[in-house]
Amino acid sequence: MDILNQLKTQAEQVEVLRLQNEQTSVKFEANKLKTSTVAETRGTAVRVIRQGKLGFAASSDDTALDKLAANVLESACYGDEVPLRFPGPGPVAPVRIFDRAVADLPISRLVKIGEEILDLILPVEPEARCNISLTRSVQSVRIRNQTGLDISYQRSPFSIGFEIDRIVGDDVLILYNMFGTTVWDDDYLAFARSLVEKLKLARKIVPIKGGNMPVLFSPVGTLALAIPLNEGLNGKNVYKGTSPLIGKLGEKLFDQKIGITDDGTIDGKFASAPCDDEGVPHRHNVLVEDGQLKSFLYDLKTAALFGVETTGNASRGLFNPPEPSPTNFMLQPGETPLKEIIARIDQGILVEDLLGIGQGNVISGAFSNPLSLAFKIERGEIVGRVKDVSIAGNVYELLRNVAAVSQEAQWVYSTFFAPYLLLPEMNVVAKG
Amino acid sequence: MQEAIKRSKADYSEIRIEEKESTRIAYQGKDLENAGTVLDKGGIVRVLVRSKGWGVATFNNLDDLATRVDQAYQCAQVASSPEPIEMAEVEPVEKAITVKMKLDFRNVSLAEKKALAERQNDILRGYSDKIIDTFSLYVDSFSRVTFANSQGTFIEAERPSVALAAVAIARDGDNVQQAHKTDAAPAGFEYVLEKEELAKQAARRAVELLGAKRVMGGQYPVVLDPMLAGVFIHEAFGHLSESDFVYENPKAKEMMVLGRQFGKDILNVYDDGSIEGLRGTTLYDDEGTPGRRNDLIKDGILVGRLHSRETAAKMGERPTGNARAVNYRFAPIVRMTNTAIQNGDSSFADMIRDIELGIYACDAYGGETQLENFSFSSGYAYMIRHGQIAEMVKDVILAGNLFMTLANIDLIGNDFRWISGAGGCGKANQANLPIDCGAPHIRIQNVVIGGES
Numbered sequence: 001m002d003i004l005n006q007l008k009t010q011a012e013q014v015e016v017l018r019l020q021n022e023q024t025s026v027k028f029e030a031n032k033l034k035t036s037t038v039a040e041t042r043g044t045a046v047r048v049i050r051q052g053k054l055g056f057a058a059s060s061d062d063t064a065l066d067k068l069a070a071n072v073l074e075s076a077c078y079g080d081e082v083p084l085r086f087p088g089p090g091p092v093a094p095v096r097i098f099d100r101a102v103a104d105l106p107i108s109r110l111v112k113i114g115e116e117i118l119d120l121i122l123p124v125e126p127e128a129r130c131n132i133s134l135t136r137s138v139q140s141v142r143i144r145n146q147t148g149l150d151i152s153y154q155r156s157p158f159s160i161g162f163e164i165d166r167i168v169g170d171d172v173l174i175l176y177n178m179f180g181t182t183v184w185d186d187d188y189l190a191f192a193r194s195l196v197e198k199l200k201l202a203r204k205i206v207p208i209k210g211g212n213m214p215v216l217f218s219p220v221g222t223l224a225l226a227i228p229l230n231e232g233l234n235g236k237n238v239y240k241g242t243s244p245l246i247g248k249l250g251e252k253l254f255d256q257k258i259g260i261t262d263d264g265t266i267d268g269k270f271a272s273a274p275c276d277d278e279g280v281p282h283r284h285n286v287l288v289e290d291g292q293l294k295s296f297l298y299d300l301k302t303a304a305l306f307g308v309e310t311t312g313n314a315s316r317g318l319f320n321p322p323e324p325s326p327t328n329f330m331l332q333p334g335e336t337p338l339k340e341i342i343a344r345i346d347q348g349i350l351v352e353d354l355l356g357i358g359q360g361n362v363i364s365g366a367f368s369n370p371l372s373l374a375f376k377i378e379r380g381e382i383v384g385r386v387k388d389v390s391i392a393g394n395v396y397e398l399l400r401n402v403a404a405v406s407q408e409a410q411w412v413y414s415t416f417f418a419p420y421l422l423l424p425e426m427n428v429v430a431k432g
Numbered sequence: 433m434q435e436a437i438k439r440s441k442a443d444y445s446e447i448r449i450e451e452k453e454s455t456r457i458a459y460q461g462k463d464l465e466n467a468g469t470v471l472d473k474g475g476i477v478r479v480l481v482r483s484k485g486w487g488v489a490t491f492n493n494l495d496d497l498a499t500r501v502d503q504a505y506q507c508a509q510v511a512s513s514p515e516p517i518e519m520a521e522v523e524p525v526e527k528a529i530t531v532k533m534k535l536d537f538r539n540v541s542l543a544e545k546k547a548l549a550e551r552q553n554d555i556l557r558g559y560s561d562k563i564i565d566t567f568s569l570y571v572d573s574f575s576r577v578t579f580a581n582s583q584g585t586f587i588e589a590e591r592p593s594v595a596l597a598a599v600a601i602a603r604d605g606d607n608v609q610q611a612h613k614t615d616a617a618p619a620g621f622e623y624v625l626e627k628e629e630l631a632k633q634a635a636r637r638a639v640e641l642l643g644a645k646r647v648m649g650g651q652y653p654v655v656l657d658p659m660l661a662g663v664f665i666h667e668a669f670g671h672l673s674e675s676d677f678v679y680e681n682p683k684a685k686e687m688m689v690l691g692r693q694f695g696k697d698i699l700n701v702y703d704d705g706s707i708e709g710l711r712g713t714t715l716y717d718d719e720g721t722p723g724r725r726n727d728l729i730k731d732g733i734l735v736g737r738l739h740s741r742e743t744a745a746k747m748g749e750r751p752t753g754n755a756r757a758v759n760y761r762f763a764p765i766v767r768m769t770n771t772a773i774q775n776g777d778s779s780f781a782d783m784i785r786d787i788e789l790g791i792y793a794c795d796a797y798g799g800e801t802q803l804e805n806f807s808f809s810s811g812y813a814y815m816i817r818h819g820q821i822a823e824m825v826k827d828v829i830l831a832g833n834l835f836m837t838l839a840n841i842d843l844i845g846n847d848f849r850w851i852s853g854a855g856g857c858g859k860a861n862q863a864n865l866p867i868d869c870g871a872p873h874i875r876i877q878n879v880v881i882g883g884e885s
Binding site for chain 1: 469882
């Protein structure tokens with residue numbers, strides 16, 4: 001008997017999530033292709049509300065569905081009472097997230113793309129050692145619940161992960177990033193080209209004296225600022241009371257130039273899908289507008305606890321219950337061309353990447369990181385790379401006053417979109 | 433399994449099948465977040481075509497292993513290693529490893545496990561009205577892993593694990609501080625009984641941190657507690673000892689050349705997967721190599737490193753029993769087991785006595801390393817003033833160069849202990865591999881502490 005129908009007779013509410021994934025990946029290590037992998041996973045996760053109490057269980061063993069049903073009912077015996085209602089059937093707007101061109105990529109083509117990337121990097125940087133992993137998948141998701149909601153969709157994620165290091169004498173430079181999409185992108189090499197530019201720019205090392213100066217964050221660098229915000233905007237952290245943003249909805253907390261949105265409905269993007277992992281349609285959520293706090297990110301449970309509507313941000317793996325999580329998280333681009341921003345800086349730095357992003361007391365907004373790649377800007381020009389430099393501060397203080405936000409913006413690590421952001425003054429610590 | 437392996441066309445083939453049942457109970461604040469059991473069953477085939485490379489297939493459907501072996505073989509065909517890949521010899525072994533838990537958690541009711549997590553949570557919540565949020569976790573898991581390869585090895589192993597975690601978050605106005613304590617072992621339910629101290633310590637620390645000042649950045653002599661010293665040696669040094677990192681990397685090879693002086697002669701570091709009852713212990717690793725003690729630094733000199741069969745062959749050394757996979761979704765890679773700084777002879781009092789201005793840094797909160805550069809957060813810390821432990825400070829982040837830092841270790845304590853934390857190690861997407869690390873207190877001169885100066 002179907003597990004949904006079986007459990008419907010024993011619980012007031014039932015949700016069944018079925019996940020299937022089929023994936024091919026090739027991995028270049030130190031410029032060489034040594035391993036390729038096929039992976040097929042499948043599994044079922046079930047939630048029930050029985051006598052008002054929430055239960056959860058999951059299994060990747062399709063031969064043990066009776067045990068799965070027993071486990072979820074046992075879990076519900078001890079579950080908390082949550083005023084949660086699984087959503088009913090309704091219209092779901094289509095989002096373009098499946099592309100035959102990705103789904104049908106043969107393993108030999110993945111190998112070829114990897115080689116094309118190496119052909120871009122190695123002639124310019126023979127010393128570079130590249131670890132590149134290329135992955136194509138076909139994911140099938142089906143979410144059903146007792147109301148008759150029954151949503152199925154397929155996604156075709158394609159990603160290229162990079163780790164490039166260049167070691168010359170005592171100078172170590174390591175760059176990471178990830179490009180991801182769900183529809184085929186003809187310009188899949190754009191990413192590699194911008195990495196090459198960074199590597200070239202990083203050849204010349206210049207001295208720097210520490211002190212207070214303007215600091216320009218690149219789209220990758222802004223992650224140091226965005227990760228604490230990401231945590232602070234999460235409805236779960238607001239409910240727990242750990243978010244510094246608690247009770248501040250509607251307040252102007254940041255500079256006028258700061259806007260943040262989350263949107264899982266953008267065609268082709270890596271975190272896009274028609275609905276979230278509870279079957280609630282994804283939507284465009286404005287979190288911060290003109291520096292004013294507009295909304296948090298919720299799933300059904302956190303929304304129910306606050307007595308508001310879910311924002312469609314439930315996210316889960318097979319073996320964990322859903323939690324609020326961003327989809328495509330976007331820091332809004334601004335008005336100023338990047339060139340103009342740089343031209344305005346008399347003496348400052350450009351932060352390309354930081355070491356240890358996301359460690360420490362993230363939720364408080366505090367960060368303190370050595371810079372793994374940073375450039376010195378002098379009289380309006382990038383003059384060279386600086387080393388042994390670190391910055392520290394608190395996001396909630398720093399973002400009150402932003403000097404400029406660039407027109408140009410990029411996707412970094414597949415699901416984060418950000419412009420360049422100039423802070424008028426920060427303390428830059430330089431060794432020696 | 434053996435049938436499917438026999439039909440393989442590859443030079444080497446292995447199959448690993450894992451069946452795991454795991455119960456997790458989590459309290460978040462006043463709410464029970466989850467109490468339930470998940471089942472995970474699946475397998476992996478890995479084959480080597482010597483002139484080409486590795487092919488891997490992972491799956492949940494165990495019906496047709498022969499087809500999976502063939503899929504893996506097809507994968508290996510597209511690889512193009514410039515030189516043939518060899519594997520160092522390991523004696524084939526047939527063995528069944530069963531474990532006896534004093535109190536088998538599979539026979540303990542969900543109600544009893546829930547009560548235990550709830551008691552920890554009540555302690556956290558009841559400690560102070562400044563505690564605004566808590567997290568109390570109980571997790572057990574029992575895995576049965578079967579491994580067979582084309583060289584005649586067949587191992588069945590049972591792997592139990594039980595873990596507790598307690599996190600307290602305290603708030604005073606805009607000041608939010610967090611503290612956590614964990615405890616874990618490959619043991620039965622008996623291990624987690626009477627551990628109330630865990631929750632008490634986490635709660636006390638979070639509240640204390642509210643009163644701590646931000647540390648002033650600068651260079652200090654720093655004493656690390658065993659927890660932070662253990663995490664430091666694992667993260668900053670241990671990962672460099674993993675040969676898959678070294679063997680393809682000319683710079684790393686140069687850095688990690690055996691015989692190089694790494695520290696003063698008081699410094700001894702080892703990794704040992706054969707110690708009974710520790711979280712990182714593997715009697716056989718996921719290639720069927722027996723675990724053992726491997727000295728890494730002896731009397732300050734680099735003397736060894738950690739291997740899989742492939743890296744050992746490549747570097748002409750012996751396999752060390754460090755090829756591990758976090759589960760059936762992954763092929764084994766070189767990983768640590770239980771990594772430690774060996775006990776020394778200094779007392780804690782000796783270490784701080786002559787420090788005019790320094791820092792006593794405790795507990796690890798996270799960290800990242802890039803080659804020889806590292807950055808670590810300590811969970812909490814104290815200033816050392818005039819040879820005495822003084823006020824608590826927060827946001828203590830140690831950053832620096834591994835080699836300079838190891839060379840600056842000038843005292844090693846006589847109070848060695850294993851951490852036995854519930855956390856695990858992450859590498860190449862394989863997160864939360866059970867490991868342990870250990871150390872006594874250690875003292876390091878001239879450590880750069882980040883922060884505003």
